[in-house]
Amino acid sequence: MPCRLAxxxxxxxxxxxxxxxxxxxxxxxxxxxxxxxxxxxxxxxTFAPIGDVICVLPDDILTLEIVGPEASDLxxxxxxxxxxxxxxxxxxxxxxxxxxxxxxxNKVLPVASGIGGGSADAAATLNAxxxxxxxxxxxxxxAELALALGAxxxxxxxSRPLRMTGIGEKLHETPAMPxxxxxxxxxxxxxxxxxxxxxxxxxxxxxxGFSSALPSDMDFYxxxxxxxxxxxxxxxxxxxxxxxxxxxxxVISAQANCRLARMSGSGATCFGLxxxxxxxxxxxxxxxxxxxxxxxxxxxxGDEGHDLRQAYTG
Numbered sequence: 214m215p216c217r218l219a220x221x222x223x224x225x226x227x228x229x230x231x232x233x234x235x236x237x238x239x240x241x242x243x244x245x246x247x248x249x250x251x252x253x254x255x256x257x258x259t260f261a262p263i264g265d266v267i268c269v270l271p272d273d274i275l276t277l278e279i280v281g282p283e284a285s286d287l288x289x290x291x292x293x294x295x296x297x298x299x300x301x302x303x304x305x306x307x308x309x310x311x312x313x314x315x316x317x318x319n320k321v322l323p324v325a326s327g328i329g330g331g332s333a334d335a336a337a338t339l340n341a342x343x344x345x346x347x348x349x350x351x352x353x354x355x356a357e358l359a360l361a362l363g364a365x366x367x368x369x370x371x372s373r374p375l376r377m378t379g380i381g382e383k384l385h386e387t388p389a390m391p392x393x394x395x396x397x398x399x400x401x402x403x404x405x406x407x408x409x410x411x412x413x414x415x416x417x418x419x420x421x422g423f424s425s426a427l428p429s430d431m432d433f434y435x436x437x438x439x440x441x442x443x444x445x446x447x448x449x450x451x452x453x454x455x456x457x458x459x460x461x462x463x464v465i466s467a468q469a470n471c472r473l474a475r476m477s478g479s480g481a482t483c484f485g486l487x488x489x490x491x492x493x494x495x496x497x498x499x500x501x502x503x504x505x506x507x508x509x510x511x512x513x514x515g516d517e518g519h520d521l522r523q524a525y526t527g
Contacts, residue, residue, distance in 0.1 A: 235263055240424070244378075272312075272314055301342060335366050391432055401507060451479060473486040
């Protein structure tokens, strides 16, 4: 699959455009490690209305273009390891698809940043190509393909608040999020997940227990209180590898009206929780002023039901 970093002029006929929203781990407990090396988790995730976009068009062969503000970080990345590439080829092989697709990834989220960018891209690719190729997967088949691509891909197929257990393949309903706002901050540090887990084992790690389910009908303050009783077990290992993460957490915590600051996933993206959008926007403005080289975005906490299939022309 060729990978090109410049958009070519193409007709928009039969264009499918799928949103790949950022995944945010509200907490993340590492509950154990299986004999095959995979770690078992307990995490509640939600999705923000900011993310990458996958566009697909009919074509004779599979091709991939990568564009957008974060595309340059993928220039030197081996194309065969790109999750979009792998998702497209695995799906085609599974269902013996003989036609192709012209795929464009508009990369908005930082690479290897703990908010599921690559996993969300893979999930969006699977959904888009199922639609484009008019496939009809049996129950559970798409989730199996997703898990083969990565532990976060199954939950990104759903892209709504869920609790993850197992290695990420066991998904459970969780109460709706209350209204509130995130400030997302990445210090422009890529943080490979395997490195963080390796560092976890170099420290004094003991498996965490499972938390109780989040209560239903929480207001914003009780929600924050629940999250404060939990943690991200990967935060300290990630800080040991990239001390700037601790700086990010301190900067977020110092903002007026910040109720909680925490790292998402394996980092290095961190989030602050605010009750009102104007509070979040003010914090984001101040963080950008202090650190103009950091990636800083705001997003709603209670934004559910993302329209993953954003547009179709046919």
